[in-house]
Amino acid sequence: SFFDATPSGQIVNRFLQDMANIDQFVPDKVLDQLKKTLTMITQFALVLYFAPYVLVSLPIIVIPYYYIFKVVRIAARDTRRIEAIAHSPVYTQFQDVISGKACIRAYGAERRFEFWNSMLVEKMGTGRYANEAVNKWAQALSTQLGCVFYLSCGCACVVLAYKEKISSAQLGLVLLYANQLQRALMDYLMGLASLETNFVSVERIAEYSRLEKEEEIFEERCSQDVQLEEHTPNYWPSEGRxxxxxxxxxxxxxxxxxxxxxxxxxxxxxxxxxxxxxxxxxxxxxxxxxxxxxxxxxxxxxxxxxxxxxxxxxxxxxxxxxxxxxxxxxxxxxxxxxxxxxxxxxxxxxxxxxxxxxxxxxxxxxxxxxxxxxxxxxxxxxxxxxxxxxxxxxxxxxxxxxxxxxxxxxxxxxxxxxxxxxxxxxxxxxxxxxxxxxxxxxxxxxxxxxxxxxxxxxxxxxxxxxxxxxxxxxxxxxxxxxxxxx
Ligand SMILES: Nc1ncnc2c1ncn2[C@@H]1O[C@H](COP(=O)(O)OP(=O)(O)OP(=O)(O)O)[C@@H](O)[C@H]1O
Ligand SMILES: [Mg+2]
Structure with a gap:
């Protein structure tokens, strides 16, 4: 009854797009995110070691970052989900059109099916567009916040250099890392949101892998009080009654x-x-x-x-x-x-x-x-x-x-x-x-x-x-x- 109730396009979609996502993107993204975390920690530690005043600016940066991440992760995940779901009707329609092409031509209904196809593709594109828009919104805001961080590092360095607590070589190093960190922060945030988005595919495949097997359904429903035979006896069926x-x-x-x-x-x-x-x-x-x-x-x-x-x-x-x-x-x-x-x-x-x-x-x-x-x-x-x-x-x-x-x-x-x-x-x-x-x-x-x-x-x-x-x-x-x- 699973196959009666589930459109074939949905099954094909999960086996094509979601499996490809899990195989290609999820492992790479997890590794990438780990690498980014380690790089960021070392860069942060170095900046704070030479210019501890930067710590003062952290609440100004971290609180808005937290807010951006909170908004973007739900919106990005949901738009990705909308996009993934919108793929299935496209596949289903594609299969229908291929198998019914003779009928479609005979009734001159090509235009209707073309229109229907473009509607479905457009719906799929809407999810993708929304996903991109959410990502760009987060990117723009986090870039501006990164500039605040860079500015605060610059100010801290000027104060430290004025007090002669930092050499010009160290000042150069801090500014260099602060510049990299500004970009790294944005990348990290976007990477985290995108990783969560890709886990939508894992969730969709996991739903299928938890489906009850045909044999289990029968064993549960039909044989609660019946002992299952190991095998059909050799002599069975002997008469066919x-x-x-x-x-x-x-x-x-x-x-x-x-x-x-x-x-x-x-x-x-x-x-x-x-x-x-x-x-x-x-x-x-x-x-x-x-x-x-x-x-x-x-x-x-x-x-x-x-x-x-x-x-x-x-x-x-x-x-x-x-x-x-x-x-x-x-x-x-x-x-x-x-x-x-x-x-x-x-x-x-x-x-x-x-x-x-x-x-x-x-x-x-x-x-x-x-x-x-x-x-x-x-x-x-x-x-x-x-x-x-x-x-x-x-x-x-x-x-x-x-x-x-x-x-x-x-x-x-x-x-x-x-x-x-x-x-x-x-x-x-x-x-x-x-x-x-x-x-x-x-x-x-x-x-x-x-x-x-x-x-x-x-x-x-x-x-x-x-x-x-x-x-x-x-x-x-x-x-x-x-x-x-x-
Ligand atoms: N896979 C299915 N999912 C839901 N309902 C179904 C399914 N297959 C059949 N039905 C419904 O069950 C009823 C009996 O269908 P069935 O195919 O057994 O009829 P039938 O007597 O073989 O008809 P026919 O002579 O046309 O082959 C029908 O009303 C049909 O709508
Ligand atoms: Mg029949």
């Missing part, structure tokens, strides 16, 4: 429940279709089986074992999923099917078998298994991406076929003939896995053993498709009639 009991779930606190007392039982090896209107919570039901989001009430059992008792990695390794958005990573077709860090052995034969099952073997034969996939899989069509994701989900890993397969509209963008063949493979008798498939297109509905119709986050109808289709009052009949297909 899925049982969801009174599950309630909401994405954000204070928002309405997306799953509201969702309950169903699926026997092992059953092929189940989940149908329902858009937004009724079908994808959410799949995501809680992977523990992508924590549930606030209820229990999910696979083969009789509560899935909250497993470590996340172990659980996710045991369940295969094809999501609504086909996600491919930069790499080759092979690496996308096998997975870079997969411990389970996947043989070449397994890969080709999976590709054949999803009707992609011909295409991949032409390209080769080492065909490079670009960022987001943009050099493949959406349907091909879906099929490749399906192959990734059904491939044998470590000599084992999947036991639980979750498909979220896995064939939504595929031509009817290929769609039919993929359905035949996934729903055929040769596939022993329990298959949970979310479908909007209902032409294959009779191939399933069971249909679950969802509405407003709960099950409103369940049964075998043949029986439900016989009953003209059933919800399934209504959905089929609405979609105009049987």
């Amino acid at each position: 899925i049982s969801i009991k009174n599950v309630r779930m909401r994405y954000l606190l204070h928002r309405k429940l997306v799953l509201n007392d969702l309950s169903f039982e699926i026997p092992g090896g059953f092929k189940v279709a989940i149908c329902g209107r858009t937004g009724c919570g079908k994808s959410t039901a799949i995501s809680i089986l992977m523990r992508l989001y924590p549930i606030s009430h209820g229990q999910i059992l696979i083969d009789g074992i509560d899935i909250s008792t497993f470590h996340l990695n172990d659980l996710r390794k045991s369940i295969r999923v094809v999501t609504q958005d086909p996600v491919l990573l930069v790499g080759t077709i092979r690496s996308n099917i096998v997975g870079e860090d997969s411990d389970d052995e996947v043989t070449e034969e397994d890969i080709w078998k999976a590709l054949c099952q999803v009707q992609l073997a011909e295409k991949v034969k032409a390209l080769g298994l080492d065909f490079e996939i670009q960022e987001g899989g943009t050099n493949l069509s959406v349907g091909e991406r879906q099929l490749l994701c399906t192959a990734r989900a059904i491939v044998r890993r470590g000599g084992k076929d999947p036991k639980v397969l979750l498909c979220d509209e896995a064939t939504a963008n595929i031509d009817l003939a290929s769609d039919e063949k993929v359905h035949n493979v996934l729903l055929g008798d040769n596939n022993k896995a329990t298959v949970l498939m979310i479908c909007h297109r209902l032409q294959h509905i009779q191939k399933f053993d069971m249909v679950i119709i969802m509405g407003s986050g709960k099950v409103i109808e369940t049964g075998s498709p043949t029986e439900l289709l016989k009953d003209s009052n059933s919800e399934l009949c209504r959905l089929v009639n609405d979609s105009g297909k049987t």
